[in-house]
Amino acid sequence: MNSDRRAGPSDVLRPRNVGAPIKRTEDPRLLTGNGEYTADRKPDRPLHLAFLRSGQPHARIARIDTAAAQAAPGVSAVLTAEDIADDFKPVIPFSRMPSYYATPIVPLASGKVRYVGEAVVAVVATSRYLAEDALELIDVEYEPLGAISRAESAVVDDAPLLHEAAGTNVLIAREFKKGDVAADLKAAAVRVGGRFEMTRKAPLAMEPRSYTAEYDKRRDAITLYTSSNIPGIVRDAVSESLDLPGHRLRVVAPDVGGSFGSKGSLYPEELLICITARKLRRSVKWTADRLEDVSSSSQAFAEVVDAEMGFDKNGVATSLQADVIGDVGAYSIYPWTCGLEPVQVVSFLPGPYKIGSYRGAVRGVATCKPPTGPYRGVGRPIATFVAERLMDLGARALGIDPLEIRRRNLVRAEEFPYRIASGIIWDKTGFIECLEAAAEAAGYDQLRREQAEARNQGRLFGIGIASYAELTGIGSRIAVAPGMPINTGSETAKITIDSTGAITAAFGVASHGQGLETTLAQIVADDLGARFEDVRVIQGDSDEVPMSTGTYASRSAVLGGGAAKHAAKILQEKIQRVASHLLEANADDIEVTDGKAIVLGTDRMVTFKQIAKAVYSDMKTLPVDARDELSATYTYDPINGTTAAATHIAAVEIDPATCFVQILKFVVAEDCGRIINPMIVDGQVHGGVAQGIGAALLEELIYDEDGQLLTASLVDYVIPSAPEVPVMNVVHVESESAVTGGFRGMGEGGTIGAPAAIANAIADALSPLNIDISILPMTPERVFQLMEKAKPKSKGNADE
Amino acid sequence: MTTNVSVTVNGERYDVPDVEPRMLLSDFLRDRLGLTGTHVGCEHGVCGACTILVNGDSVRSCLMLAVQSNGKEIVTVEGLGSPEHLNELQAQFREHHGLQCGFCTPGMLMTGEDLLRKYPLATDEDIREGLSGNLCRCTGYQNIVAAIRSAAAKRSEKAS
Secondary structure, eight states: OOOOOOOOTHHHHOOOOTTSOOOOTTHHHHHTTOOOBGGGOOOSSOEEEEEEEOOOSSEEEEEEEOHHHHTSTTEEEEEOTGGGTTSOOOBOOOOOOSSBOOOOBOSSOOSEEOSTTOEEEEEEESSHHHHHHHHTTOEEEEEEOOOOOSHHHHSSTTOOOSSGGGSSSEEEEEEEEESOHHHHHHHOSEEEEEEEEEEEEOOOOSSOOEEEEEEETTTTEEEEEESOSOHHHHHHHHHHHHTOOGGGEEEEOOBOOOOTTTTSSOOHHHHHHHHHHHHHTSOEEEEOOHHHHHHHSOBEEEEEEEEEEEEOTTSOEEEEEEEEEEEOOSSOOTTTOTTHHHHHHHHHTTTTBOOSEEEEEEEEEOOSSOOBOOOTTTTHHHHHHHHHHHHHHHHHHHTOOHHHHHHHHBOOGGGOSEEOTTSOEEOSOOHHHHHHHHHHHHTHHHHHHHHHHHHHTTOEEEEEEEEEEEEESOOTTSOSSTTOOSOOSOEEEEEEEOTTSOEEEEESOOOSSSOHHHHHHHHHHHHHTOOGGGEEEEOSBTTTSSSOOOSOTTOIIIIIHHHHHHHHHHHHHHHHHHHHHHHTSOGGGEEEETTEEEETTSSOEEEHHHHHIIIIIOSSSSOGGGOOOSEEEEEEOOTTOEEEEEEEEEEEEEOTTTOOEEEEEEEEEEEOBSOSOHHHHHHHHHHHHHHHHIIIIIOOOOBOTTSOBSOOSTTTSOOOOGGGSOOEEEEEOOOOOSSGGGBOOOSSHHHHHHHHHHHHHHHHHHGGGTOOOOEEOOOHHHHHHHHHHHHHHHHHHHTO | OOEEEEEEETTEEEEEEEEOTTOBHHHIIIIISOOTTSOOSOSSSSSOTTEEEETTEEEEGGGSBGGGGTTOEEEOGGGTOOSSSOOHHHHHHHHTTOOSSOSSHHHHHHHHHHHHHHOOOOSHHHHHHHTTTSOOSSSOSHHHHHHHHHHHHHHHHHHO
């Protein structure tokens, strides 16, 4: 078969959807209150769940008395671990990593509790109000076993063990090595280093986690509606745990109100709601309140990094070493494991730089907190924070401008593909191009002049640069999480033209704000030759494709888009074959465009509707063997994946009276390859940067020594609101990637670059006071403490 | 210990029996009237997702009891426009990509409607200040500000 389509004159005029800022298909329903989020489902006479959660950080459960709760008005059932013991198998977050202990995941705490907020008892009642009333009547007796509130205290000899079977609180340990770091550091002209910390964060999607299990008693089947970005993974895990085959367990992620990673793991409540629905043969609903969401959804970052970088006299980084300790919380999560976040810190620490030798060691340590899991950027926000701080410290020590030192160290165009010291391979990407584009867009030289002027006036004005690279659209050769057995490397598209001529494209990805119904339709429309508005995209439904996982790790444009292109091509060839019969022309001479098949250079054409009628409905028009179903399925695997990169530049001013950091300017120059929808790409960058600003300046989950969360409301856990976020200027460097379609993943980058750029800008602003920045967030209180500490010895400088 | 609530929502009169005094207005709208366009994000009055108009003023429906709405006029997001005919503000949100996951959007729109009616919104800073009680985790606010600015411009064009 000849798959090379001949270029015709209409190619020039062909409307191209890919690359255009097409308005989103999702918007009309979401703007009018017609979206359907999980909590909006209205199954017949549903029961409602409420959880009694542990107020103890680490304790043996001595006794649970549920008698009074069972007798309370409206209560259908009260469930403890004992009551459901025979209804499921624990889910094991397996990994082939050596030195890893997989903590089993169970729906309700069994034997002991390991963090404040862990679910212990579930009440099922006719309304949420009545279920919560009954929680008050439950009596649980605990025997405290001693809280582990910090990673450092978890590794001391006499620390209590959170998981006795592990024999240690260190759930994961790894080390990456290349070259002789010790020798290179010794030989370095300049060595810079320090202890860096990125505190614990909440991904904080605006929609709290929510599940509705709809029970079909006619065939003992469940449809789980879940606010998840991994409905395919949830389907497979729940199926295995409950011994319920996939054709009796459908998992749907309907409209999902953001995730940022917090809805990207299997949750105990998802298991429990399915167990409950099956046990009671009724539909069951649960939605977390904000306290539950903050204190039981997966959390983020929480690492301390001791790092050192060596430079030669020209400012070329020769060596890097780091010891990372990650506070991973009480459990390993499914499927990513507790290694996901901290291991990624050492995997990505060398970043986009050509550093000769490297040693990165990491320990993930169990503490009495909710598990850490994926959060936008995963590991790379702190890796970039540390590497970019070291780059600036090196520049300062050598008297080189921060922009110039990056020019000297970034991998250059002619050096790709480049294997960095931790083993990751970058494919050809515009590292230097992003750096230069960001500098130009920010007016870097002018900014430095403004800074000089501001300093003359005694103002604290700083400029910060951060460059990073990330691996996106990862194929089957690399596990998204280290040693994980699930295939995250492929994605299926199934495109069908039905007997009415309507086009439906189904995917296993699961949009939670990215606009995949729009962007994937743009790709299908172009590659099939259809009109954009005629393509319906279905996603987030486990019944639509045989195997799926979901949307995470900046994969959906690359894998979903690649699958869409291949499937569309196959279907287009089928259309050409049918049209060649109908139009009595050679299939190669038929162009498919705008929902029609046209004989090139003529006005002879048939519409998709006529083609569908000929294939499915007419018995005479086509020979029997030409009535081939108008559908195509393709599973695409990019094998390795592709790099995405950016440079962020921030200019900040610090008010010495309030110690508040104001961001005056924020520029991003990013390379996400071929852009599908520039409006959506800009929106993703804006949102990512805003989260990065939160991580840099505001957000911190604070647990006290007794394992109690002190920032459990939105008053205490502060995310950026409109006045705190500056106008962002986004510049695109479109260097096409080698994967199908030339796309690169770009959903996470904003959060990776922004904290480091802001940290460098703050350090630059405070450099006249000799203040260094090594912990984020830089809240006004932290800035105040640093300035107070710096005062006696630098007063003279500051008053200049 | 229940009571009747008579309330006008989006121009339609509802007489609802058996309302518990403790029922939140947000739950009442969603569970008793089936108007699930009003979203519940925090239930402590910080995120603004549940914002509605009560007698013309923006109100957090999670901080009001259903019984307090007795005899009042409420507008929810369902009362603005339809998927086929978006109102001006909704259309500007779509035009400027002022929404991603859509969860905070109903609250943003209701706050936006209130701001547009009551304040001149001369600068972007005014708009940002007016939105400071509504949290969005997806957009970084830039396109929401642009959408409201554009709706304000269109309204003043019409007025002049």
